[in-house]
Amino acid sequence: MRIVLLGGGTGGHFYPLIAVAEALEELTRERTLIEPELYYIGPEPFERTALLEHEIAYIPGAAGRLRRYSSIFNVLGLFATAWGICTSIVQLYRLYPDVIFSTGGFAAFPSLYAAKLLRIPVVIYDADATPGRVSLWSSKFARWIGVAHPEAAARFPAAIRDRIAHIGHPIRKEIETPAKEGGHEFLHLDTSVPTVLVMGGSQGAQVINNAIIDALPQLVSSYNVIHQAGNANIDEVDKLAKLVLRDTSHEERYRPFGLLNALALRMAAGVANLVVARAGSGTIFELATWGTPAILVPIPEDISHDQTSNAFSYARAGGAVVIEQHNLTPHVLFAEIERIIKDPARVAEMSQAAKKFARPQSARKIATVLLDVALQHEPV
Structure with missing residues (x-):
């Protein structure tokens, strides 16, 4: 049995594939089936080590990105996409998997197009409240569609x-459950004050980073701050934080990271009283699984079509409040943090709403x- 995994080049598209690979390993053991051969086709994967850990073979695949605005890069993207389709037809014909699973994104399109031509069964999943273009297109020939x-x-x-099922979001087992103890010691935090966890997404978020740095003297006077700033931003954030905190008495309450690994994230989730984050669907469902109240700052709709709808979907359910990026200032952010954390009844309500979501x-x-689809397709 062969299963091909497809998804865009961000953590939001990539990590659900890993969560599903974990579940496939578990299910095949339970059903006493031969473990399927798993393949990932696409541009450079978001995290190669995750593929290795789950014995997922990587097959490089070309893909072009088509932007929603006029750009010369769209012409280059068309050529890259056409080349990607040609190579995908050859790759999939040789491999001929029993089923293809896609989480959408531009990186998945060439292989999905090839799968349609070769009549290979396709299953898709879309994580956003407003589905992406690739998911909408591929839904017409998909056997099954999962939505978050x-x-x-x-x-x-x-x-x-x-053919559509509302299933939530696949979460990796290693971060599904917050650590119940040891987080303060592991992260060297002050146990006498609440903790705010800041997550700017898998690539960081400059706007959130700037607001946090500007509000830092006020924040550390009352809270621990665990700040995932993004690997590309961490050096600059660390330098700025040292400057703004040099005359304060609680510099040790600020803990910056580039990207929290799975263990550090579980520890942070276990101690966090509130999370400030972007509104990627993966992040939202992690917060919901943890039951942690959140302040969401979605990427503006003219840049990313999905995060605003994701954020308000979750806010309507009661698990978060939304600060749109054009309204984000250090003062507004600090005031909202204070308003939530200092109201235990509201924290409890938001936590319950998150868990229901x-x-x-x-x-x-x-x-x-x-x-099930693979077994139906596989020759007896």
Whole structure:
């Protein structure tokens, strides 16, 4: 049995693939099936080590990005996409997998197009409240469509809605459960004050970083701050933080990181009273699974079509408040943090709402569908 995994080049597209790979390993053991051969096709994967850990073979694949605005790069993207389709046809014909699983994004398009031509079964998943263009297009020939947000189903063609399931978001097992103890010691935090965790997404967020740095003297006077600033930003953030904190008495309450690894993230989740984050669907469902109240700062809609709808979907459920980027100032951010953390009843309500929003076993549901489709396709 061969299963191909496809997804864009960001953590939001990549990590659900890893969560589903984990669930496939678990399900095949339970069903006493031969473990499937897993392949990832696309540009450079977001995290090669994750592929190695789960014995997922990497097959390089070309893909061009088509922007939503006029740009000379769109012409180059068209050529790259055409080349990617040609190479994908050859790759998939040689491999001929039993099923293909896609989380969408530009990197998935060439292989999905090739799969359609070769009549290889396709299963897709879209994490956003407003589905992406690749997911909407591929839904027309997909055997099954999983969505994270309930309102996403209405965006797909009416004729295929009987194939859509609202399943939440696949979460990797290594970060699914916050560490119940040891977080303060592991992260060297002050146990006498609440903790704010700042997550700017897998690539960091300059706007959030700037607001946090400007508000830092006020923040550390009352809170620990764990700050995931992004690997590309960490050196600059660290230097600025040292400058703004040099005359304060609680510099040790600030803990900056480039990217929190799985263990550090579990520890941070275990001690966080509130999270400030972007509004990628993966981040939202991690917060929901943890039951942690959040302040979401979505990427503006003219840059990213999905984060604003994701943020307000979660806010309507009660798990978060939203500060749109054009309204984000150090004063507004600090005031909102204070308003939530200093109201225990509101914290409890937001935590309960978050847990209700989470839908556990998402990865397992997708893995079950993949195995069923693959077994039907596999020659006896």
